[in-house]
């Protein structure tokens with residue numbers, strides 16, 4: 001199938017690069033983001049945050065702050081302990097854990113909120129924060145995750161009695177046998193730093209109480225998760241919590257923040273006024289959420305021909321102070337641990353470790369970019385050892401297209417994809433042979449010119465049964481989503497979703513999908529922007545995560561639309577004395593199959609459904625509204641036996657091949673990206689223009705992670721990257737012009753054959769860039785295992801290699 | 809400290825004369841957003857790096873988070889709201905839609921304001937020129953490529969509209 005690049009004015013709409021509906025308001029600056037909402041009497045909050053990585057809070061004196069003119073409420077840990085219950089945790093810890101919205105007994109990272117103030121304006125609230133006196137007793141900070149395991153200088157949560165909050169081993173296939181048979185074994189240690197997507201809009205919350213309970217406005221990405229956390233923390237009925245999401249200025253998984261919501265709710269209740277809180281950028285970098293720094297030891301066993309026989313992995317994830325939803329970075333690795341290879345055996349030993357850093361959490365791909373980095377680095381190392389090219393080694397190990405759907409030893413079912421074709425497309429697009437010649441010339445001229453390749457699967461939707469395997473929790477399983485479709489009496493349609501967009505363009509793509517199902521023009525379909533828990537259909541797992549839109553969410557949308565379609569046809573049949581099976585809907589009219597003239601306008605049927613109540617078919621409920629809660633049929637339960645830990649962790653698999661062409665300046669260690677080629681396959685593309693945009697954005701995030709971004713802590717746990725001067729994001733000058741080619745292998749497992757795309761670029765890019773930079777430095781024999789590849793680090797590696805050269 | 813003396817400041821915003829009473833520490837961004845309700849000017853960092861808050865001050869792009877409102881005395885300010893709207897979009901607004909130059913749209917007002925001044929001075933830019941021009945504006949969503957395309961397309965649209 002080829003991807004469409006022009007829009008036609010008739011359906012089918014799915015597959016067309018339709019320009020977005022949401023752009024008119026957003027390009028005019030007329031969006032409504034959280035900070036754009038104003039309410040009469042609204043107060044503004046500021047937080048006082050801990051300057052210490054780890055410190056006992058001896059005393060807080062907030063009297064001066066309370067007395068400041070313009071201040072309406074001040075809360076500290078003492079109030080929070082009295083007024084709330086701790087935020088619930090994903091690991092069912094047996095002991096009581098004091099993880100409240102504010103630090104209660106001690107502060108556990110630099111930037112942890114210690115007190116909160118609501119005042120007439122933000123400046124006054126910040127003035128008040130300065131007047132709060134906190135007596136801290138500094139404690140030794142736990143910073144290094146290995147140290148946290150082996151010789152902890154202290155405990156992050158004294159109650160847990162260890163900094164290791166999760167440790168488990170998973171074995172699939174005959175691992176020892178694989179290593180016993182191996183002709184080659186490659187082993188190394190790899191690591192990735194903390195980095196984060198830093199949505200341009202920081203996280204904010206507005207809270208307001210009235211007689212119906214608590215309403216919150218926030219760009220939260222997991223409404224089910226958040227409202228549940230609030231109901232436990234605040235001890236109010238779930239039905240009295242309403243969450244409204246306005247426009248969201250980027251999310252990438254980062255915007256889930258029940259703690260902020262609880263703080264704002266408490267302030268609003270204390271002040272009896274609406275209260276708004278919005279992070280400033282420093283607070284955002286210090287305290288919203290970080291992707292974990294991770295270290296992995298890998299051993300890869302191969303036979304003499306370069307067939308991978310097995311893997312042994314030992315993984316340490318630094319969760320920071322996260323007890324709310326730790327193990328995510330470990331869990332997501334189970335989805336791409338074997339990448340796109342037939343690897344018959346793997347043993348994974350994982351640790352999740354607490355340190356005195358910002359809590360870890362969801363960020364574009366979670367553990368997958370690092371997992372792919374480790375495998376794709378190892379493949380390069382293995383190829384050298386076996387003595388074949390790394391392209392050849394990949395080809396020998398790819399899961400063949402003919403094996404699809406393919407069940408991996410760990411129970412993932414790869415639905416579709418032709419990995420060989422993807423790789424070949426990338427090579428062809430890059431003119432690989434030419435590139436090799438260019439490289440030869442460059443090397444002759446003494447330049448450090450590298451070509452790096454990485455192939456990857458991009459798993460989609462997340463089967464939450466995985467929590468059972470990871471944490472023993474047995475109250476959460478499967479994955480689903482809700483959608484509400486309502487056709488009005490004039491035949492126009494409104495759709496509300498359980499998932500909220502933060503840039504994905506749902507107002508456009510959902511209109512395309514529904515227009516096809518209901519035989520109308522997408523302009524007649526309005527997709528409600530944002531989310532309102534009092535109106536939209538939602539489940540506990542609702543929201544934006546794990547690339548679940550293309551399969552799971554689309555399932556809900558299509559089922560709801562089909563319910564309406566069926567009803568329209570039944571009413572039309574009744575009105576015209578035909579059989580429903582004889583009829584179809586297109587161009588906003590009812591037609592007999594194959595007829596040249598429409599039978600009657602769709603609006604006539606729709607209007608009948610709403611007002612001509614006695615002329616409806618017998619037993620037919622009036623109205624054309626359908627709410628569908630969809631359970632992804634691919635999600636399953638684990639076997640629950642000790643030695644069978646197989647699961648469909650994620651449910652469909654997009655794939656890609658990235659080729660990065662870089663050059664290293666040996667005098668500065670700086671990396672320049674000359675070209676970046678991407679071949680990717682996310683199944684049937686609902687809107688190719690939007691798909692390609694996602695690929696650009698996600699890959700840019702990976703480039704940032706590979707080269708620039710580092711949420712660095714010093715040995716005392718001080719965060720050294722609290723602004724965009726220190727935390728470097730890629731700019732337009734750092735990012736190349738991407739050359740993107742799409743393949744379309746439809747998934748047999750999703751309603752439209754579509755697969756996920758939002759995370760994809762971020763997964764192989766760490767490896768593609770690193771493979772490229774290492775290739776550039778090949779004349780020096782440098783091995784790169786630690787990210788990010790900052791100029792410093794590369795320069796050091798060059799000096800070291802040159803030193804060794806001289807000594808030799 | 810909340811007792812800081814208020815100051816009057818007068819300037820024009822999108823062609824309309826305004827006189828505001830502001831605290832000396834109020835940034836121009838806050839004055840535009842909070843006092844005048846022009847929330848299209850976004851705040852992404854408040855320390856001059858991201859460019860989301862860009863407005864035109866006498867035709868020149870400035871970071872409204874780094875200016876105090878009182879510093880804009882007498883100036884002619886243009887915000888995204890003054891560049892165009894859904895009914896009469898600026899060619900840049902049209903082009904951003906055609907070329908998918910935005911995802912979440914949070915950086916977009918700053919990008920469009922920056923580029924509106926740039927295209928006046930460089931009516932026929934190359935993509936390298938555009939990258940240079942927006943190198944002080946961060947976008948976390950698009951990877952910039954389609955923003956560059958949008959700017960080039962807008963230049964075409966502006967050129968095509970010339971008599």
Ligand code: FES
Pocket residue numbers: 850851852853854855856857858859860861862871872873874
């Ligand atoms: S908000 Fe002004 S430059 Fe970022």
Ligand code: FES
Pocket residue numbers: 200249250503909910911912913914915916946947948949950
């Ligand atoms: S479109 Fe989201 S920051 Fe640029």
